[in-house]
Amino acid sequence: MAKKVVATLKKEGGVTYAKVIRAVKSEKTGAYSFKEEMVPTPMVQETLKK
Template sequence: MAKKVVATLQKKETKNFAKVIKAVKSPETGAYSFKEEMVPVEMVKEVLASAK
């Protein structure tokens, strides 16, 4: 199964995306959770800057 996943990630369409993982703090409990997004490589800096 792992070979199939790796093979699909190597397609030309998917090479232009990056997975962004942000830690988000809950205002109610103070606990951290993680938010994952797949964004185009060109937009990584904008996505990370918007989190501040």
């Protein structure tokens, strides 16, 4: 199934995507966890500003 998803994201002429991985600190424990998102390439800077 993963191969099918990757193949559809790489279609020619379609929207290009970027994987954004952010470290998020837990207020409760102080430990870091990682949040992954797939966003269209033009929206990467907006996503990182959040």
